Amino acid sequence: xxxxxxxxxxxxxxxxxxxxxxxxxxxxxxxxxxxxxxxxxxxxxxxxxxxxxxxxxxxxxxxxxxxxxxxxxxxxxxxxxxxxxxxxxxxxxxxxxxxxxxxxxxxxxxxxxxxxxxxxxxxxxxxxxxxxxxxxxxxxxxxxxxxxxxxxxxxxxxxxxxxxxxxxxxxxxxxxxxxxxxxxxxxxxxxxxxxxxxxxxxxxxxxxxxxxxxxxxxxxxxxxxxxxxxxxxxxxxxxxxxxxxxxxxxxxxxxxxxxxxxxxxxxxxxxxxxxxxxxxxxxxxxxxxxxxxxxxxxxxxxxxxxxxxxxxxxxxxxxxxxxxxxxxxxxxxxxxxxxxxxxxxxxxxxxxxxxxxxxxxxxxxxxxxxxxxxxxxxxxxxxxxxxxxxxxxxxxxxxxxxxxxxxxxxxxxx
Amino acid sequence: xxxxxxxxxxxxxxxxxxxxxxxxxxxxxxxxxxxxxxxxxxxxxxxxxxxxxxxxxxxxxxxxxxxxxxxxxxxxxxxxxxxxxxxxxxxxxxxxxxxxxxxxxxxxxxxxxxxxxxxxxxxxxxxxxxxxxxxxxxxxxxxxxxxxxxxxxxxxxxxxxxxxxxxxxxxxxxxxxxxxxxxxxxxxxxxxxxxxxxxxxxxxxxxxxxxxxxxxxxxxxxxxxxxxxxxxxxxxxxxxxxxxxxxxxxxxxxxxxxxxxxxxxxxxxxxxxxxxxxxxxxxxxxxxxxxxxxxxxxxxxxxxxxxxxxxxxxxxxxxxxxxxxxxxxxxxxxxxxxxxxxxxxxxxxxxxxxxxxxxxxxxxxxxxxxxxxxxxxxxxxxxxxxxxxxxxxxxxxxxxxxxxxxxxxxxxxx
Numbered sequence: 001x002x003x004x005x006x007x008x009x010x011x012x013x014x015x016x017x018x019x020x021x022x023x024x025x026x027x028x029x030x031x032x033x034x035x036x037x038x039x040x041x042x043x044x045x046x047x048x049x050x051x052x053x054x055x056x057x058x059x060x061x062x063x064x065x066x067x068x069x070x071x072x073x074x075x076x077x078x079x080x081x082x083x084x085x086x087x088x089x090x091x092x093x094x095x096x097x098x099x100x101x102x103x104x105x106x107x108x109x110x111x112x113x114x115x116x117x118x119x120x121x122x123x124x125x126x127x128x129x130x131x132x133x134x135x136x137x138x139x140x141x142x143x144x145x146x147x148x149x150x151x152x153x154x155x156x157x158x159x160x161x162x163x164x165x166x167x168x169x170x171x172x173x174x175x176x177x178x179x180x181x182x183x184x185x186x187x188x189x190x191x192x193x194x195x196x197x198x199x200x201x202x203x204x205x206x207x208x209x210x211x212x213x214x215x216x217x218x219x220x221x222x223x224x225x226x227x228x229x230x231x232x233x234x235x236x237x238x239x240x241x242x243x244x245x246x247x248x249x250x251x252x253x254x255x256x257x258x259x260x261x262x263x264x265x266x267x268x269x270x271x272x273x274x275x276x277x278x279x280x281x282x283x284x285x286x287x288x289x290x291x292x293x294x295x296x297x298x299x300x301x302x303x304x305x306x307x308x309x310x311x312x313x314x315x316x317x318x319x320x321x322x323x324x325x326x327x328x329x330x331x332x333x334x335x336x337x338x339x340x341x342x343x344x345x346x347x348x349x350x351x352x353x354x355x356x357x358x359x360x361x362x363x364x365x366x367x368x369x370x371x372x373x374x375x376x377x378x379x380x381x382x383x384x385x386x387x388x389x390x391x392x393x394x395x396x397x398x399x400x401x402x403x404x405x406x407x408x409x410x411x412x413x414x
Numbered sequence: 415x416x417x418x419x420x421x422x423x424x425x426x427x428x429x430x431x432x433x434x435x436x437x438x439x440x441x442x443x444x445x446x447x448x449x450x451x452x453x454x455x456x457x458x459x460x461x462x463x464x465x466x467x468x469x470x471x472x473x474x475x476x477x478x479x480x481x482x483x484x485x486x487x488x489x490x491x492x493x494x495x496x497x498x499x500x501x502x503x504x505x506x507x508x509x510x511x512x513x514x515x516x517x518x519x520x521x522x523x524x525x526x527x528x529x530x531x532x533x534x535x536x537x538x539x540x541x542x543x544x545x546x547x548x549x550x551x552x553x554x555x556x557x558x559x560x561x562x563x564x565x566x567x568x569x570x571x572x573x574x575x576x577x578x579x580x581x582x583x584x585x586x587x588x589x590x591x592x593x594x595x596x597x598x599x600x601x602x603x604x605x606x607x608x609x610x611x612x613x614x615x616x617x618x619x620x621x622x623x624x625x626x627x628x629x630x631x632x633x634x635x636x637x638x639x640x641x642x643x644x645x646x647x648x649x650x651x652x653x654x655x656x657x658x659x660x661x662x663x664x665x666x667x668x669x670x671x672x673x674x675x676x677x678x679x680x681x682x683x684x685x686x687x688x689x690x691x692x693x694x695x696x697x698x699x700x701x702x703x704x705x706x707x708x709x710x711x712x713x714x715x716x717x718x719x720x721x722x723x724x725x726x727x728x729x730x731x732x733x734x735x736x737x738x739x740x741x742x743x744x745x746x747x748x749x750x751x752x753x754x755x756x757x758x759x760x761x762x763x764x765x766x767x768x769x770x771x772x773x774x775x776x777x778x779x780x781x782x783x784x785x786x787x788x789x790x791x792x793x794x795x796x797x798x799x800x801x802x803x804x805x806x807x808x809x810x811x812x813x814x815x816x817x818x819x820x821x822x823x824x825x826x827x828x
Binding site: 070 | 424425426427428429430431432433434436437438439440441442444449450451452453454455456457458462466469484485486487488520522523525526527528545568593602603604605607608614622623624625626627635637688690691693696697698699700701702703704705706708710711714715716717718719720721722724725728729758759760772773774803805806807808810
């Protein structure tokens with residue numbers, strides 16, 4: 001069974017926003033065994049939306065439409081859907097009540113356009129939106145399902161989880177889709193492919209392999225699809241058992257549906273250990289990634305972003321003479337930062353980064369892209385130098401990933 | 415003139431990655447007067463790619479294809495393009511040399527599959543990739559341009575800026591597209607639309623208006639397109655002159671092609687003033703947003719992410735009795751954090767956040783979503799309490815935006 005996603009809004013096509021809804025939808029659909037055939041982003045334009053709906057109906061069984069449900073004139077999704085289904089808009093009392101409650105909560109005047117949020121196609125099943133005024137709308141045609149949802153990510157996500165997925169499950173019987181992602185480290189994409197070529201050629205047709213290289217790591221993703229869950233699981237297991245001995249030296253683990261920082265969070269919580277961070281070139285990215293996970297307060301004590309050199313001296317007590325003699329991007333400074341932040345925050349682990357993310361050389365002579373990362377524990381401190389290239393964004397992300405990798409190795413050591 | 419973007423890769427459709435390339439492309443094309451008609455994300459599947467190419471050729475004059483150019487078997491874009499253009503692959507000596515240089519730099523063995531990166535369609539113009547092995551490829555057909563680019567964001571971005579845009583400019587004469595975005599604050603989308611309805615109805619056909627609500631702000635985006643730059647600029651100016659008096663009480667400025675934190679960075683740099691941050695519930699998000707901008711070291715001294723309550727005491731010297739009597743999410747704690755971080759980092763401004771991002775209540779009795787934000791300057795400290803709802807991600811982002819807004823007001827005061 002296939003789905004198609006249509007995201008509506010000029011703001012997507014002119015690049016004013018990044019469409020993050022589609023990735024969320026892709027993930028959620030895969031979990032219930034539905035493949036996404038295509039994602040199509042179209043303008044707030046009636047003819048264009050109608051064309052996309054028609055094409056999607058040809059390609060897929062489930063069509064999810066996001067965006068264009070606001071109360072203003074540029075939002076035309078609802079009227080266009082009415083036209084597509086040869087339907088008319090009628091007022092829905094429950095939606096009207098929801099709109100009224102939201103406006104009274106914020107003491108905002110309720111205008112006619114707001115009341116129009118309660119107008120829905122007469123043939124639609126209404127999906128109540130807990131976080132906003134635009135309801136979701138479920139339509140059916142020749143056994144195919146069309147669902148129109150607001151484009152605001154948290155409104156859309158809640159509607160998918162609470163309403164759309166349960167309804168789809170009750171309507172259809174889905175095949176099983178299972179992804180297994182193996183993480184490798186320290187080998188290039190093509191060298192890896194060369195090494196496992198014979199194995200890859202022997203994969204059965206219902207299992208696909210993809211190589212996902214990203215900044216120092218290559219993920220191998222096996223995707224299988226079948227109506228028989230047990231057969232699929234067995235076949236995937238057998239294939240992985242064949243593969244593992246061939247990649248044992250570069251294999252670092254399976255990727256769960258979790259980021260590495262979430263996995264670290266789980267491990268620290270289990271071990272009842274804590275972490276603090278001293279960031280220079282990563283500028284808060286490490287702390288931000290950790291605290292994006294609910295429950296981080298159990299294991300994350302805090303971070304010091306000592307961006308200016310003087311802050312490393314004032315706040316982290318890095319000796320001024322070390323900075324003068326070794327430079328601010330050095331083994332010594334990285335290690336002192338890690339040791340001191342660990343002491344300051346009274347944590348089990350202290351990690352630090354100091355480097356030059358570019359674009360120009362900073363208060364050190366280090367080349368753009370040079371980063372020292374250090375880890376301090378009760379038993380000591382160690383560090384390593386990297387060069388992450390000359391693109392600022394890339395340096396920050398690679399340094400963050402690497403710091404998490406080093407930390408995870410350290411946690412698993414014990 | 416219209417463009418269409420085709421992004422290729424199963425990883426997009428299963429939601430393993432968010433497609434950020436398309437937003438970048440949308441922005442860059444708009445700058446040169448090319449509208450993006452549609453963004454289509456398709457699978458690594460020959461028939462599907464061929465179908466997308468055919469449809470794009472019907473819709474647009476410029477077709478940009480990203481992804482599927484890696485050396486492994488799942489990457490089939492190059493062969494598929496060859497089939498579409500009835501062409502064959504030939505070895506390109508410059509690309510081969512580039513591949514060899516990259517491999518020798520990293521001391522990696524050069525395999526046959528890597529050498530295949532130098533195979534390009536015989537009819538294509540090669541666009542050299544400075545950051546990777548897969549070249550860009552430029553093909554023409556009936557006056558239409560097809561460009562295939564690697565999906566790795568920094569490789570694609572460099573090829574667009576250095577190669578594709580200059581080539582397009584030399585081949586086509588583009589109309590002018592101008593966007594003006596007005597930022598409003600403190601009024602709902604529909605109340606704003608109601609207020610300016612007569613003005614909106616009077617807009618000429620070549621100027622479109624969009625409302626972009628986002629967490630407390632509504633952006634009004636005027637988009638005009640014309641072959642005559644001067645006429646377009648004049649008309650936009652006249653329309654804005656008509657609009658401004660109607661929204662003066664809620665108008666907070668024009669949005670440049672810059673984030674609010676980048677604008678703050680420019681303002682602080684000009685004034686030669688500095689900033690430090692004490693973050694609790696925003697967990698590093700504020701520091702990360704600031705340091706994403708090159709040159710932040712000129713004005714950003716650093717941040718303390720005092721995530722655990724004890725870190726507020728140990729690291730930021732918040733009196734333990736204040737936390738006990740007023741709670742960790744309180745006016746007093748927020749203000750002390752801002753004052754102390756400003757002193758610790760010796761900066762002109764100190765901003766702080768303390769709150770509960772959820773999902774459960776933390777070490778305070780404050781409701782989920784409650785956030786105190788404080789700003790300290792030489793002349794004193796002030797703070798405000800907010801409630802940003804009960805979705806963790808939203809609370810963090812809204813608190814960050816609000817802190818930047820409060821800071822900007824403070825900077826502009828002087």
